[in-house]
Amino acid sequence: MHSPEPVPIMVRRLPHFEGLTLPEYATDGAAGMDVLSAEDVTLHPGERWPVATGLAVAIPHGYEIQVRPRSGLALKHGISVPNSPGTIDSDYRGELKVILINHGQAPFEVRRGDRIAQLVIAPVVRASWLKVEELDETKRGEGGFGSTGVVSIGDG
Template sequence: MRVNNCKIKIFNKSEYPLPQYQTEGSAGVDLRANIEGKLIVMPKKVYQIPTGIFIEMPLGIEAQIRARSGLALKHGLSLVNGIGTIDPDYRGEIKIILINLLDRPYQLEPGERIAQMVFAEYVKADFSEVTSIEELETSERGDGGFGHSGK
């Protein structure tokens, strides 16, 4: 299996270990809640949870912040923005925008793994503006969207 590696500078101001891959095949590293005490995450409320992690990535690399599937399934914890993007020129602390989608509170513990961070290459668009929609090439799909191919 071929895996691309990329050097990422990291500063950890928390008392918890550096983010790490849990298995050899893991695509993401876990981020921990850098909170002083237990936090009751109330239903349908949004929280900004610090991680204590600061990173520097080369241009062309982004960090994607994703929900942890176990917390989502068992406790309804998700990210408000679906997937968060950390741009390579951002130098602030990585914070998790967390929401509790269930109808019961969740007790978040200090140091608990609350999200995943996945690194990915990205492409920047070089736009070529056209003056009408007819200048776009036709395709088999056309303008079919949102369920156009069935359920």
């Protein structure tokens, strides 16, 4: 299968980025690029912090950058991105910061240069609202949270 061409994204390195590397894919099959912390911070249990990356970007119109947690940090330390996935809009020009939260039981040290999150480039589809008096019928209907049931091992 042919891989699509990379989406070019202009990036400005801020003074506190000095000595760090730009976000990069760890493997050929990786969907996200690892982004590094540009600061040292201690996250206490339950605490949130917008961690600086030292980068500002110009994302092409029609795309966004999604900020996602790193699975290893989540599993080993309870570190996550609370608004996951976070969205960086194409018209934002400020510093890219990653909001981290410590769901763990112990303080967690983020050190400058640590991989703190993944960045995924994604196309954006815009919607338009069509006002109607009635919606089409579906099997689910108005069933909300948990209405589709739970599958248990051994059912069936």
